Amino acid sequence: MSDVVVIGAGMVGAACAYYAARAGLDVTVVDRGPVAGGTSGAGEGNLLVSDKPPGPELDLMLVSLARWAELDADVGGFEFEHKGGLVVAATGAGAADLDALVEAHCAAGVQAERVDDPRDREPELAAGLAGGAFYPQDAQVQPALAAARLLQAAGLTVHAGEVTGLDVRGDQVVGVRLRDGVIPAGHVVNAAGVWSGELSEAFGAPVPIEPRRGFVLVTEPMPPIIRHKVYAAEYVANVASGDADLQASAVVEGTPSGPILIGASRERVGFDAGRPLGVLRRLAAQAVALFPALAGVHALRAYRGFRPYCADHLPIIGPDPRRPGLFHACGHEGAGIGLAPATGELLAALITGTPPRLDPTPYAAVRFAATSGGRR
Amino acid sequence: MRYDVAVVGGGPAGLAAAAEAVRGDARVAIVDAGPRLGGQYWRHRAGSEPAELRRARSTADHLPNSPVWFAEPGPGLGFRLHTPGGPVRADRIVLATGAHDRCLPFPGWTLPGVVTVGGAQALLKGHGVLVGRRVAVAGAGPFLLAVAAGLAEAGATVVGVFEAGRLRGYAGHPRALSPAKLVEGGHYARVLARHRVPYRRGHVVVAAHGGEAVEAITVASGNRRRRVEVDALAISYGFTPQLELAVALGCDTRLDVDGSLVVSVDDDQRTSVPGVFAAGEVTGVGGSVLAQLEGVVAGRAVTGQPGDPRVLRQRQHARRFAAAMHDVHRPPAWIEQLADDTLVCRCEEVPYRTLRQAVELGATDTRAAKLLSRAGMGWCQGRTCGPAVACLTAHLNGRAPTAADHATFANRPLAQPVRLGDLAEPATPSE
């Protein structure tokens, strides 16, 4: 009998499995697909502090950044890139807001510096931007490789299977039920990403996770004309928005292998993958507005992913009081890659009962426990 | 302007479909990526149009240099095809986007001077240039004969045609060979004989050697290996259909007998998406005669004309030949020829060992293999390495390749590269 079953072999599931194994627990990871088969395989691999205003999410990210540095040293092999993030404001009002954010970030322990002329940092930027801020801690990894390497480092392989429900004795979780069997375990971790909500309902312990669609444009390989991750200041507001309609603002970055990645859009359209052209046009237009030289560069492909969006903009990490033995590690929206190590470390501490590094209260599942269990 | 029918692709299938649709009184446009009609099969130099191509022309509008980078239904009924010159609106579509050479990696295949069979043909027919002075033509399929004959007639020394199939299998398909096919094959055979070009069945090029360009190849037959000096090698194993638009529009696909992913069509060449028809290599690699027949059927069906029973019979016969051809000209056991450092993905320079490591890291499907190895993520977006990577991923996972394996690479919302400046054009009100 395993100590822990982790449902989901994405970045968050892999981190939970890694830290649980490090804590000496016997772990089984189960997924109906391969490693990084969901959102982890569809994102850019961002590790950002710059897009998180001071608060519990930023606190989690600062811890996670430190864990990422350790993982790069201990595990490695996932193209960790100290890229740095440059936030640019197009208007005077935007620049003033950015200044205020930089001040608040510095007070919260984030390295941030105002930039009067963003073209000092990024010569290819359009002229006339009102100001900017540089965040040297912003970084990047290749998320599929990161998830795979963590599992490999923990000596774990993914058990192929689709979880259909919890195995419960009385109120106590004793394992998970699959289509073709059962995995007994005293602790079950719901790290099913965008499907966490659906799974939690099947478990009788619903948490509100919804998909938030995003597209990325990938250009042909280019010489390194863009040095950092560059994004418009409106991006932060978009992340924080609860609006279901299209939120899109420019995020542009070069990669070591050459292609330039262009995002970022957010829409709540369920799992609909269709009708992307308007969004792609918007992304292209915003990118060209920031970097006029991109007009002649070809987009080679576009791909989309669904961010696991939690209604109150904080991930859910910890035990679910409605089902003793069930834990959640989900709802990270677009910050799952960056937040994964801190999530995994926190979850392992909560499972083993060791004092966690962070106050787990803001992420606790209990904030949804008023929702009655059982399928609707 | 809004068309009744937009035919995507100006090769044999597309031209035939357009001509039939014009006869059905429809407003028809041929939307073609190239500067001249003819596709791959009737590739020619400006000013020297093949007679067959001339006969295939019709009064359909011709939109050249118009690669469709995005295809979508609507607004309302019909479809919109986005090209660099602007969107083309049509009530119905015939997809005739053809196929390109199917490549299998082997040691030395990235040496300059190693080209696809189609590439050697394009150089000769399209540009009047010989791919080399001492050329080996290799791989599988009747196309090898045609290209080798062309090269020999143009003055190249063709050191041999090395066909992986043993061709005994044609005896197992007696009804598949028509007199026309035998005559065609006989014609090429006579050309090769006249130029003393050896045609070797059951022979496989297993390696290419050289420094800055290919200088020699190793040909294997059974347990025997022979080194042959060349300055060019034209090699490919059949064709792989270009399915981006079909997949983007939601058409059902299936694995054909040659292992390629193709668009599923009914007897009227209808795909699973109402209003979308497909003809030619995209429905299954089968050569230009079958492509033209399918084009005729599609062109009639898309304009509501009744089918021609004679054409339907000919199509059935041509399909049977295609099936026989695939059965006979099978690729060899190529996977065992791969060395650790043989590049599997040319664009991203991914060696076989990296793909193996990806599977060891947990890649059970092609998408994961791509993510964990970068194979298929370069400029060509898997058009060259896709079939091989799909087969290798399946093989390394101890199973046969499925349609899903191949579909990963066929799934390209942006069907062709598009300038960000063009993409950034403001949306039309209805988008």
Added chain:
Amino acid sequence: MTFTFDGRPVAAEPGQSLAAALWADGVRSWRRTRHNDEPRGLFCGIGVCFDCLVVVNGVAGQRACLVEVRDGDVVQAQP
């Protein structure tokens, strides 16, 4: 007609692609790969494989097998 390739004049016939004209001139490769610095020239010949990239009149990422030569074109190796 003539174009220059890395400064050197190359003859071409009307309607030929850059790749064909270079090939006729005896040139087999005009690009080196990013990681292994290996030579590449023409492979698929029909614009699908993107091996044959060159810079034409200052614009990078052109497929030499698709671009028709014009008199006076300045062609350089793709960086």
